Amino acid sequence: MSAALLEVDAISRRFGGLNALKDVSFSIKTGEIVGLIGPNGAGKTTCFNVVSGVMSPSSGAIRFEQRSIVGKKPSAIVSEGLVRTFQATTIFPDATVIENVMRGAFATTPVSMLGSIFNTRAARTALSATRSRCELLLERLSLLQFRQRRAGELSYGGQRRLGVAIALAARPKLLMLDEPVAGLNPEEAADFGRLIKELHKTENISVLLVEHHMRLVMGLCDRLVVLDHGEKIAEGVPAEIRANRSVIQAYLGAEEAA
Amino acid sequence: MEGSSIATMGRDEPRLAPRRRLLPAAVLVIVLAAALILPQLTSNQFYIHLANLMLLNSIFAVSLGLIASVGQISLGHAAFVAAGAYVSALAALSFKLPPILGIVLAGLVTGLAAVLLGKILLRLRGVYFVLVTFLAGQVFTLIVLNWESVTHGANGLLGIPAISIFGLPLSTRLRFYYFALAAFIIVVTFVWALMRSQYGRAFRSIAENVRLAESSGIDVSHYQIVAFALGSGIAGAAGAAMVHYIRFLSPDSFTFNDSIAYITMLVVGGRHTMIGGVLGALFLTPLPELFRGFVGAQHIIYGVILLSVLLFIPNGLVSIGRSFFSKGSEPETPK
Amino acid sequence: MDYSILLAQAVLNGLVIGVMYMLMAVGFTLVFGIMRVVNFAHGEFYMLGAFTGFFTYVYWEIPFIVCLLIAALTIGILGMLVERTLIQPFRSDEMSGMIATLAISVIIQNGAVLLWGPQPRAMPDIVTGTLAIGPFSFPWSRLVVIAAAALIFTAFWLFMQRTRLGRAMRAVAQDTETALIQGIRVNYIYPLAFGMSVALAALAGALMGPVFSVSPFVGLTPMLKAFVVVILGGLGSVPGAVVGGLLLGMIESFTATIFGSLMSDILQLLLVILILLVRPAGLLGQREA
């Protein structure tokens, strides 16, 4: 329980002359839910992109289960068990809902590529097992009734849930959610929070969460990391963060000031 | 093959009622039987020649469609066709390699070349990929034209042998027809199986949403290269088959215009489906023959028909067939 | 021949073909930038412009500058009609639009053969003689082309920068929807831009008519070169088309003078591929979102 699942060690990322991330370090232990918060432009999304391999850090180290993942392709990092979602709704809009989740399960479907071409018995078995697993996932996210619908036709909330289902299908050990409830109404957001909590419990998934919805973040997270201008300005349990002066100045206070 | 498609395959269609599944199967059997028997009924070699070109063009269009299935359109496809043709023709002329092996070699060499080129070119996507493949195709033509010691430059290669299977030379149109038909069935079946497999799933994911595909654990560059190499390899092998049929090869044989022709087949037939490429090739290849007599106006009529198809059947010929099979039960989903 | 003469000759020649490529590419890139259409029929409008210039100059015997104006106007109007009827339906579909322009190109070219026959026609010189500066001599016929092209381009540039319509075109090119909510009627801007684009091609054709010759097939080369220039300069970028056109003209002139034609062609293409790989959006292009 105490071993760090993800260790982010002094990563920096520069765009041209701009320091989007500067010496940011934090770690996530197995079973933890950690929130990453900060004002717009603080570097949260850049941090997500660097950790998930979409871009490489200018300097610093990232270890997942003690192995360095710097320089690995995003797809390889996914196979290690580190899976992310995107800020905007990201689904495959033209495919059916179930096919969306099957694609998410691509890397975790134990089937040889050749086998799937020849449609061998083993391949059929593996695929149908994956399909059952995906249907289960859809059921948990209350999407099963739409399984044959075109994903693009789902409601906004439905698309957000589908995005999570696609990520879950990859059997993550660490799930990185980028503003998962942005744009959901309060009820939906609360439901979503309960869902994450439940998944965390039943699937033993650790979670790294970027979110502006403070109620959700405060209620859900074991620990918070606060970024501002690319630097980490605070880290601690929610109660500490709420009381932290510099956090109030940079971020929470903005609401009050407005 | 009929009715299923690159776009819909693997989308986990609702299970068709037995009768609905029977109809496409029956059509398939009838078409196959017709393809086997019809050529026997005509003594007109010209129609068989035309049928041969239709089959070869179908393969070219399908192979381009395979590359397009990862969302990339190549404007240099003819260069791969030509590369395959040159490999096999030169192997036959210089090393007396039997054409049938030459075709395999051509497929391997062009496929391998596509792997190497793909590593560089596939970093670009969308319209930039289209443009860079156009340029690469132009460079290829120039190289073939100027590397005289090997390719004989503009003089071209003459006396290329016909394919021979177990000592039986496929020197007549009819014999080649059955060879081309077999090749066509193999390619179409292979591509169909591929698109139905996990590969197809990966290809479609990449075409629809690259970022999400990558974060779903699909190695985008790997699968793009696989699609590019397979598509180019098939094109190269088919180009080789064609050159042992035409038996003359020059840098003019496959040019930018041919690349455009393949794309046209794909678009006119229906670019999101494999069968669309086939339909496009089957429709466009014999089309000029209908008005060959109108010299001068021939091309104008062709252009007008092409425009009309684009204007009035925007989803390609395949959409006509599909609405026939689905009988309007499933609403067409706009792209 | 002296090296300095060779050099001067190469520069002049690079300029002549450079400005032709520039005029072609500017129109080509304008249409791509605004409408997302790769216009494969662009060369045919060059050809039509050349014929218009030819017929008006030879048969009506009017001043060449009037011929240029007539060519730009008639072909421009023709272009608007073509856009309205044949290209507009493909607005949301780049690939079909591209193939539609191919079909249009086939129809125009073969129509020209039917109408005017395949024979090349020589256009009488507009000006004769050469300008001698020291040991260098430059044919006036070529200098006139450069001057005219510079003038045409300046007029075009001023139109784009200083007029209400020009600004509207740039706005549509950058963000169609936002342009719409400024009150710009995009549905009129499209045919207008297409008409202007092909009018520029027609001007290039009419200008080059006396230098080269006029036949239904003269459009192919400038069209392919415009394609390369636009890749080099950046799709949709007008400054890119100018820089790319002049650069390609110079590269072509110098490499052909030094290495011969074949090496020149291969070098040009390789260079452009290299640039594209390093800067996918071209020299001055904007990466698409």
Added chain:
Amino acid sequence: MSKALQVRDIHVEYGHRVAISGISLDVAPAQIVSLVGSNGAGKTSTLRAIMGLRSPSQGEINFGDVRIDRMSPPDIVSQGIALSPEGRRVFPRMTVHDNLLVGGYLQPQGSSLHASVERMFGFFPKLRQRRDQMAGLLSGGEQQMLAIARALMAAPKVLLLDEPSLGLAPIMVQEIGRLIETINREQGLSIVLVEQNANLALRLCHYAYVLENGRIALSGPGAELAKSDYVQRAYLGV
């Protein structure tokens, strides 16, 4: 200057997706009206419908006594409605000056247009400093000012502002807020303000609507709404 904007029970769909199902609004002259709600609630869709970018499938939109819901955006602009779109959407490869001139596209050209530009520069002195810079090189806050100024160039009677605070630093958000108030006060313009920052939106407005799932969940004067339990819980993060 005394026309009212009325939206009557409009419905908007994108394909099979319903974005708005029955929204009605009233915007009186010289009034600031805020639309509050989460992403996907239908705020932006409402503005797009008013602007003619997406015709409603049902319902009516009237401006004064003119029905505008079947008009094209340019016609709506000429009626006196202008939009500063979400994400600012300045023309990045045009100068600040040209952006403003495009904003005045339908206005009489010539000296009066240049007078308007000067007025904008008076309003937004920062933009004057950047007059000949490419708009794409401006900072986020400056781009937002430019987008608002560009919309004002159309001399609108109703100004639609879509998420003017999005992605701006708190200090910038406050400045934009002040600007909105000034514009409303000095020009006597009606403003429809769409904001995720409910705090800001409710504080600025005369009247507000809370949108949820394409419907109006709640409406009332801004100050009143800000005090309501529901709004406090859901949108003000209290």
Added chain:
Amino acid sequence: MRGFLKVALLSAACAVSSYSASAQTLKLGVLATLSGAGTAWGMAMQGAAELAAEDVNSKGGLEVAGKKYKVEIVAYDDHYKAADALTAFNRMVYDDTIKFVVGPLGSAPALALLPVSTENKVITMTMAFTPKALSADYKYSFRPVIPSDVFSDPQIKWVVQKLGAKKIGGLFPNDESGQQVGAANEAAYEAVGAKFVAKEFFERERVDFVPLLTRVLAKGIDAFELNGNAPQTAGLLVKQLRELGFKGPIIRTGGDATADILKVAGKDATENVYVHQPINTDSPAIQEYTKRFETKYKTPLNAFSPFFYANVQMVFAAMQKSGTVTDSDKVREALLGLKDFETLLGKVNWIGEAQWKSNQQLDAPFYVAQLKGGAAQVVAKCTPKVCE
């Protein structure tokens, strides 16, 4: 597989039409480039066939073995591409069952369809300058036009002696004929003591030659050779050479391009230009043909046209002599048997035994002309051996 339906329909339609027309009709094919940049040459061939057909049809048809045949021309476009030519030729041979074809045009199409024409015994009248187009193996392939590798030698000798040119330069298109002609020309010039100091190749689409000409002129040449270039290109070369200040003689020792050179380059630039003239423009028969052609087709005569006209006349004569319009073997024998056949070109014969072991090349007198004041004046008459 819908295409098959199409083919079936097509075949039905064609079967009907060919049946109704076959009774007393002799079909003559024209397979040439009728679109794109080669159209001018293609039309020269098509026009020749049509005019020759007009001649016999106006007399009620061609009389062979007591029957009168109306001659019908079937013209197809080969796009100047091997594959397209092959498809069109297949249609001619198998669908239209034609045995006599004017064409193909260009080396690639010609080479591509030699096996088919031989297999089906179709007599072709080729306009392809590659030496491989003729061979004893391809005994139905005839060439009625004069290729430069056969005929340029005496002209080069004559020109070099007359002008005293020592250093020659030339530009050639980088295609089949360009590469052939370039090599042949160089050998021919060196054989008579001149030196080819600058030889450049260029891609066919090129229209601006100034950089290349600058390069050639930098080598200090006395004379420039135009052979191997398309007529329009030749005109452009002359024009641009003169613009660059080259005043020396410009020579074209093969292929007719006189009309185009004059049109494109204009009167002043074409002084001191010597051209190969395949026909004697002073001959009344040629002048009459020119008038007829230009009246009918409203386009200047390409000098190759009379050769095909003469060749079709020879085929007609051979048909009458052999008494058949279907047995191409017999017609071929009769064709080869024509000696000193009187045509508008003068007396013509078949030669080529020495080079190809078979007499399939037409032999006709040809000329060297000098351009003066915008017109060509014949200055020497040639045979393959000598010009005088």
